[in-house]
Amino acid sequence: MYFTDLTSNEFQSFVDNHFSHYTQSADHYQYRAEHFDDAYLVGVKNDAQEIVAACLLTKARSFKFFNYFYTHRGPVMDYNNIELVNFFFKNLTQFLKKYNCLYVLVDPYILESVRNAEGEILDKFHNDLMMKELEQLGYKHQGYTTGYSEMSQIRWLSVLDLKGKNGKEVLNQMDYQTRRNIKKTYEMGVEVRDLSIEETPKFYKLFHMAEEKHGFKFRDEAYFKYMQQVYGDHASLKLAYVDLNKYLNTLNEKNDDLTSQISQVKAALEESPNSKKQKNKYNQLSQQLDGNQRKINETKEMIATDGSKLDLAAALYIYNEHEVYYLSSGSNPKYNRYMGAYRLQWEMIKFALEHNIDRYNFYGVTGDFSDQAEDYGVQQFKKGFDAHIEEYIGDFIKPIKPFWYNISKLFSRFKN
Numbered sequence: 001m002y003f004t005d006l007t008s009n010e011f012q013s014f015v016d017n018h019f020s021h022y023t024q025s026a027d028h029y030q031y032r033a034e035h036f037d038d039a040y041l042v043g044v045k046n047d048a049q050e051i052v053a054a055c056l057l058t059k060a061r062s063f064k065f066f067n068y069f070y071t072h073r074g075p076v077m078d079y080n081n082i083e084l085v086n087f088f089f090k091n092l093t094q095f096l097k098k099y100n101c102l103y104v105l106v107d108p109y110i111l112e113s114v115r116n117a118e119g120e121i122l123d124k125f126h127n128d129l130m131m132k133e134l135e136q137l138g139y140k141h142q143g144y145t146t147g148y149s150e151m152s153q154i155r156w157l158s159v160l161d162l163k164g165k166n167g168k169e170v171l172n173q174m175d176y177q178t179r180r181n182i183k184k185t186y187e188m189g190v191e192v193r194d195l196s197i198e199e200t201p202k203f204y205k206l207f208h209m210a211e212e213k214h215g216f217k218f219r220d221e222a223y224f225k226y227m228q229q230v231y232g233d234h235a236s237l238k239l240a241y242v243d244l245n246k247y248l249n250t251l252n253e254k255n256d257d258l259t260s261q262i263s264q265v266k267a268a269l270e271e272s273p274n275s276k277k278q279k280n281k282y283n284q285l286s287q288q289l290d291g292n293q294r295k296i297n298e299t300k301e302m303i304a305t306d307g308s309k310l311d312l313a314a315a316l317y318i319y320n321e322h323e324v325y326y327l328s329s330g331s332n333p334k335y336n337r338y339m340g341a342y343r344l345q346w347e348m349i350k351f352a353l354e355h356n357i358d359r360y361n362f363y364g365v366t367g368d369f370s371d372q373a374e375d376y377g378v379q380q381f382k383k384g385f386d387a388h389i390e391e392y393i394g395d396f397i398k399p400i401k402p403f404w405y406n407i408s409k410l411f412s413r414f415k416n
Contacts (some may be wrong), residue, residue, distance in 0.1 A: 001084070003091035005040040006054055014043070014051045014076065020075035021109045022231070025320060028072070029056050031230040041058055041076075042095060044088050053077035055089045059099060063408040066401065067104035071204030073109040073153065079130045089137050093400060102408065106139060113391040117158075117383035119369030127393055132338075139396040145162040146367035147374075157390045158382040160321075160349065163358040167350060176343065178384035185240075185343040189247040190312065192347045195237035197228045203237045203314040207330030216236025218328070224316055231318050238348065240287045240312045240340030242301050248352040255409075280347045317348055323359040324352040345385060362387050 003243075006014075012026035022028075032039035043054035048192060054076030059168055062068035096104055110130075115125040145155055156193050162170060195203055204221040211218060228235045235254055265282045269275060302310075313331035317324060326348065331341050362382045366375050373379065399405035 001044050001046055001052070001087055003042065003088070003095070004046055006043045006051065008041065010051060010058070011041045011043070011054050013053045013233040018054075018076050019109070019322050020234045020320070021231070022234070022318045022320045022323070022325055024054075024056050024074050024076055025231070025234070027231050027234060032058055042092070044084065044091070045318060049086075052081075054083060055088075055092075059101070060077045062102045063404065063411070065100075066404065066408075067100050068286050069096055069099070069101050069104040071104070071106045071108075073107055075108070076117075079108060079110050079127070082129055082133050085130055085133050086137070089134065093137075093398070096400050101401045103397055103401075104404050106134075106396045106398070108374070108396075110393050111390055112144070112393045115389040115391065117379070117387065117389060119367075119389060122388070126189040131393075134396055135333055137398070139398045140178075142395040143389075144394060146400075147412070148364065148366060151300045152395050154363045155392050155394050157392065158362035158365050158379070158387040159390050160360040160362065160385055160387045161358070162349070162352055162360055165353070167353055170349060170353070173386040175384045175386070181339045181342040182346045185339050185346075187250075188242060188337055189250060189339055190240055190242050190340055190343045192238055192240050192343055194312065195239050197237075199238065199239075200228070202239065202311060203316070206311060206314045206332060206383075207328060210330035224328070225319070227316060232317055236317045236319075237314060238317060238344055239314045240338075242310050242312060242335075242338050244299055244310065245308045245309060248296065248299050250305070251292055251299060254292050254344075255289065255296065258285055258292060261285050262289065306334075310335050310339050311368055315341075315344050315348075318358060319352070319355075322357065323361045324348055324357055326363055341381070349385075360387075365389065367391070370382055378380055 008026040008030060011029065015024050029039045029041055039060045040057045041054070042057065044052050046052050053075050054077070056072050057069050057074075058071050058072065059067045075088060077088060079085060092104070110127065111125050112127065113121050113125060115121050122345045135141070142152070145152070148154060160170075171182070174182075200221060204224060207218075207224070224237070227238065245398075262282065262285045265278055265285060268278045269282065272278060311332065312335045313329060315329035318327060319325065326345070329341065329344070349360050352358075362380050362385070366373055366380070368374070369379070370376075
């Protein structure tokens, strides 16, 4: 085996064929290398010249005079092969020393456990040998964290398994209310379209509404443009919207149909005034007509106050060969009745199925499964789609210059 630089094509071919995170991509590398000159592709090849490990690394300034390196949910390798783990990380240290590295952060995309939506463990993975090997090589595990952090990628993900399933099976495995909400979006004429990068402000307006509603601040508008630039065709902004004029036409057509049916029932009742069946049918149709008329009136009022086209919800998605990732979203709470978020999810789940992608990743949850969790509502929304929980191993830090790393930590404590 030998440690080596990799070309973009070599790297992409390997990660396409080995389970990996979207950040481990040639698109990511090429953008960073071109615009910031801060990205590297390294790996290990065996004696047959086959790649057996690969990693995209980026660097940033740290403590003024040094560099910090990050592996972006990498490296991509078989972590059960302890000899390979030892070889890669020993050689990584030598590589990093050439770039005045202060420390490196590693967060392998490997599972610690799989759980149901309530947090109960379904499968536990045995990473003890790998963790012991990393510890002996100087990598300190940062703990089994919960919650959100600005310093680390989320450790807990909500994932829908699509492997071997068709759309009907996926839909049937969702809970009743989720299925019903998706069906209602069709009845109300909710549609989904792509947003161009120039339309990012339209997405961000809805995203900012979510920030205000939930009391958090995540990223500015420029970040979402940056993500589209980095991941190119593998990134997509989607908008769920409704054309109320179209919806009103549908409601009026239904009104005409119900009125016609009621006339027929009335005629039948004139011939058979005591028919219990016709009386029940008349009552049911009358209730449906009343409900439909209310919707007509509400829709007319909404058109008068808000216009005929409503932007309901928008989301940023990124995908690779292994997963579709639902990264960030927002919606207008005033239009919750149209359930745009449900339609967005269903359209992208169908996209994954059509492209033979086995996983739909709803992305992060806190790992707190109590009904007091800050993301309890978000968890329940994702649970409705039949998503399970995946707990990942977390972060490891290795100081490459231990003396200066400890000084920097001490300095940070005094600064704070």
